[in-house]
Amino acid sequence: MSTENTSAQSAAEKKGSIARFIEGTELDTRMLGMVAALFVIWIGFDIASGIIRPGAGLLGGTFLTPRNLWTLLVQTSPIAVMTTGMVLVIVMRHIDLSVGSMLSLVAVAGAVLQVFILAPAIGVGHPIIWIAAIIACLALGALVGAFNGFLTAYGKIPAFIVTLGGLIAYSGVAFLLARGVTVAPLDKSFKLIGGNIPASWLGPFWSWVLAIVACLLIVFAVVNGRAQRKRFHFPLRPVWAEASLIAIGSVAVIGTTWVINSYPWPFGLIRDYALENNLTIPAGVENRAGDAICMAGDKIVRCTEGLIFYAGYAVPVLIVLAVGIVMSFIASRTRFGRYVYSIGGNPEAAELAGINTKLMTVKVFALMGLLVGVSAIILSARLDAATNALGQLSELYVIAAAVIGGTSLAGGVGTIYGALLGALMMQSIQSGMGLLNLEAAFQNIVVGVVLVIAVFLDQLYRRRIK
Amino acid sequence: MANIETVNEVNAADAQAANVPLVDIKDVSIAFGGIKAVDHASVDLFPGEVVALLGHNGAGKSTLIKILSGAYPRDSGQIFVRGEEAEISNPRDAKAYGIETIYQTLALADNVDAAANLFLGRELMTRWGTLDDTAMEAEARKVMGRLNPNFKRFKEPVSSLSGGQRQSVAIARAILFNARILIMDEPTAALGPQETAQVGELIKQLKKDGIGIFLISHDIEDVFDLCDRLAVMKNGQMVGSAKVGDVTKDEVLGMIILGKCPPGATPGPGALDE
Ligand SMILES: Nc1ncnc2c1ncn2[C@@H]1O[C@H](COP(=O)(O)OP(=O)(O)OP(=O)(O)O)[C@@H](O)[C@H]1O
Ligand SMILES: [Mg+2]
Numbered sequence: 044m045s046t047e048n049t050s051a052q053s054a055a056e057k058k059g060s061i062a063r064f065i066e067g068t069e070l071d072t073r074m075l076g077m078v079a080a081l082f083v084i085w086i087g088f089d090i091a092s093g094i095i096r097p098g099a100g101l102l103g104g105t106f107l108t109p110r111n112l113w114t115l116l117v118q119t120s121p122i123a124v125m126t127t128g129m130v131l132v133i134v135m136r137h138i139d140l141s142v143g144s145m146l147s148l149v150a151v152a153g154a155v156l157q158v159f160i161l162a163p164a165i166g167v168g169h170p171i172i173w174i175a176a177i178i179a180c181l182a183l184g185a186l187v188g189a190f191n192g193f194l195t196a197y198g199k200i201p202a203f204i205v206t207l208g209g210l211i212a213y214s215g216v217a218f219l220l221a222r223g224v225t226v227a228p229l230d231k232s233f234k235l236i237g238g239n240i241p242a243s244w245l246g247p248f249w250s251w252v253l254a255i256v257a258c259l260l261i262v263f264a265v266v267n268g269r270a271q272r273k274r275f276h277f278p279l280r281p282v283w284a285e286a287s288l289i290a291i292g293s294v295a296v297i298g299t300t301w302v303i304n305s306y307p308w309p310f311g312l313i314r315d316y317a318l319e320n321n322l323t324i325p326a327g328v329e330n331r332a333g334d335a336i337c338m339a340g341d342k343i344v345r346c347t348e349g350l351i352f353y354a355g356y357a358v359p360v361l362i363v364l365a366v367g368i369v370m371s372f373i374a375s376r377t378r379f380g381r382y383v384y385s386i387g388g389n390p391e392a393a394e395l396a397g398i399n400t401k402l403m404t405v406k407v408f409a410l411m412g413l414l415v416g417v418s419a420i421i422l423s424a425r426l427d428a429a430t431n432a433l434g435q436l437s438e439l440y441v442i443a444a445a446v447i448g449g450t451s452l453a454g455g456v457g458t459i460y461g462a463l464l465g466a467l468m469m470q471s472i473q474s475g476m477g478l479l480n481l482e483a484a485f486q487n488i489v490v491g492v493v494l495v496i497a498v499f500l501d502q503l504y505r506r507r508i509k
Numbered sequence: 510m511a512n513i514e515t516v517n518e519v520n521a522a523d524a525q526a527a528n529v530p531l532v533d534i535k536d537v538s539i540a541f542g543g544i545k546a547v548d549h550a551s552v553d554l555f556p557g558e559v560v561a562l563l564g565h566n567g568a569g570k571s572t573l574i575k576i577l578s579g580a581y582p583r584d585s586g587q588i589f590v591r592g593e594e595a596e597i598s599n600p601r602d603a604k605a606y607g608i609e610t611i612y613q614t615l616a617l618a619d620n621v622d623a624a625a626n627l628f629l630g631r632e633l634m635t636r637w638g639t640l641d642d643t644a645m646e647a648e649a650r651k652v653m654g655r656l657n658p659n660f661k662r663f664k665e666p667v668s669s670l671s672g673g674q675r676q677s678v679a680i681a682r683a684i685l686f687n688a689r690i691l692i693m694d695e696p697t698a699a700l701g702p703q704e705t706a707q708v709g710e711l712i713k714q715l716k717k718d719g720i721g722i723f724l725i726s727h728d729i730e731d732v733f734d735l736c737d738r739l740a741v742m743k744n745g746q747m748v749g750s751a752k753v754g755d756v757t758k759d760e761v762l763g764m765i766i767l768g769k770c771p772p773g774a775t776p777g778p779g780a781l782d783e
Binding site for chain 2: 272274372375376377378385387389391392393396397399
């Protein structure tokens with residue numbers, strides 16, 4: 044017994060500490076690679092942007108600043124939400140090319156409902172308006188998605204064709220609905236979901252509360268998982284590995300929250316808020332680099348010390364968090380998710396096992412549509428308007444994010460967290476290039492190249508672990 | 510001669526105990542395009558009996574049992590389960606009748622692990638309506654321990670398992686849910702000698718429990734060792750069926766290759782006219 048132990052230990056020691064760490068914690072090496080790549084991209088952009096215009100970033104640029112990272116998260120939200128649905132669609136060996144057009148359609152329909160139908164009927168600002176608009180957007184999205192799924196499953200038309208038709212047709216419907224104009228302004232409460240007004244920010248206190256709750260949940264998940272395995276006498280992870288998992292998770296949560304809570308409201312918003320609420324603004328010395336406000340004589344100016352508010356998590360980011368958790372839960376803990384993956388692995392086997400694969404196809408497309416509805420709400424609320432151009436081409440970014448995040452187009456393989464990381468990576472590249480003032484045409488080239496390289500690296504990775 | 514008499518006596522006793530066949534497939538046909546894959550085939554199965562389905566490659570054995578398991582809709586014919594006509598139009602229906610199948614292609618979802626495959630379509634759930642993966646893994650460890658004690662790779666997707674290990678998973682899945690009628694389409698094709706012997710033991714055990722088994726096999730030795738009766742197909746038609754004791758191995762080969770029905774067998778529509 045003891046000799047066996049020591050020989051196993053020496054074998055493990057030979058492997059090097061990193062390999063041992065990964066093995067013990069059972070962390071997904073592919074995900075670790077993605078996180079590393081993301082950090083490399085961020086660092087690269089911070090350094091590069093610093094060369095153009097020095098800023099307050101970690102490495103002297105303008106990328107690794109709370110402001111940019113905060114915006115990055117908010118901008119990623121609509122794509123991130125849809126990507127979680129696209130993962131399941133692709134895992135089931137289908138594709139949905141129509142999400143961009145569906146988004147325009149849903150957003151325009153929601154806006155028309157608010158601006159042209161409900162507001163005149165029951166009065167601007169009536170609380171029914173935003174509730175009805177949200178329900179309508181979600182329902183319409185789910186319905187259009189289910190229609191895609193129905194044609195695919197029962198009409199036996201390949202999803203590629205069904206949704207290619209949808210890509211063209213749904214944007215046509217959106218155009219007719221809006222008659223080509225911008226439908227605005229949207230309901231005041233509805234706008235909160237967009238996350239670009241202070242009322243839709245959680246603020247530092249509640250953001251910290253959220254972070255602490257998240258950390259406790261991580262601890263609970265690890266401890267509970269261990270108890271379960273113990274109960275059935277399954278092999279356990281070493282205690283140090285469990286502790287590392289808790290530590291890594293908590294550091295990530297706390298770090299993100301710290302960054303999010305360091306983003307101060309823009310100058311104009313603090314001033315307006317202070318004036319509206321009759322807050323006393325302390326006197327101080329003007330400093331154009333500061334984020335707070337103060338009184339220099341009778342003028343309100345920027346300064347380093349003074350009245351300041353921090354944003355905390357914005358509503359769209361909270362929605363992504365919620366959607367990410369729910370979708371991960373669906374994918375890994377429910378029968379529905381298990382069927383999606385099994386069908387993707389072998390559709391015939393799933394059918395022979397008694398799974399109603401056709402109904403599953405309809406459900407997965409309906410879920411995709413529902414998430415498009417969520418994104419349509421976020422995006423139109425953020426813009427405080429809807430046009431038929433909203434969401435155009437987002438299908439490409441959504442699919443690219445899912446694929447970069449490790450979803451295999453051959454079906455059966457893909458994770459929600461991977462896709463969320465993929466979405467963050469796509470958006471990071473786009474925002475980063477924006478900071479570098481690169482032309483849109485050049486940005487497109489880079490995004491395209493990144494997509495192809497990511498899939499190539501993924502193939503290499505998969506061949507190596509086989 | 511004395512031999513035949515004893516067999517008849519045993520048969521009479523069997524018929525007393527269970528004179529209603531567990532499964533009675535009557536005059537079933539299916540065609541794919543122009544190919545009559547199964548052409549007016551009939552075969553029955555009694556509780557505790559193992560019936561071998563034999564035939565050359567492409568004879569229609571797999572297609573016939575896939576009709577029984579609900580994988581293919583038949584063009585004509587009837588299926589009776591315990592004397593009552595059965596409505597089997599999809600795999601769910603067949604499972605509801607206690608029909609479990611080990612497919613020749615194994616029909617495993619390659620990207621999920623052994624436990625997920627064992628319980629595919631019949632997952633164990635926790636109180637909160639979520640998948641109970643731990644309980645499923647525990648059950649999987651139990652049943653796999655019986656079939657293939659060396660099997661340890663419970664966490665990996667089944668695509669990374671060996672052919673024999675995959676076959677063990679498919680067999681385990683079929684016996685996990687108290688099948689009354691078990692269909693085994695070449696269950697030991699990829700198994701090593703030890704695992705094959707284990708499956709043989711398993712078949713004998715299941716037989717004792719009163720389960721009826723259709724066994725498709727190309728191995729005449731195995732058939733004579735494990736089965737009570739055999740039915741031979743050729744070009745989608747039944748050549749004939751016989752009790753294992755009533756025919757010789759050479760006669761069975763003659764049925765498979767030439768379609769010639771020996772005197773000890775009951776001829777079917779596919780028998781060669783003499
Ligand atoms: N899904 C299908 N579509 C078209 N033809 C089929 C299909 N399934 C089977 N066939 C045809 O039906 C015939 C019978 O095939 P089947 O698989 O039942 O043979 P088998 O007796 O099981 O052969 P083997 O011993 O090789 O497994 C073959 O000619 C085959 O080509
Ligand atoms: Mg076959």
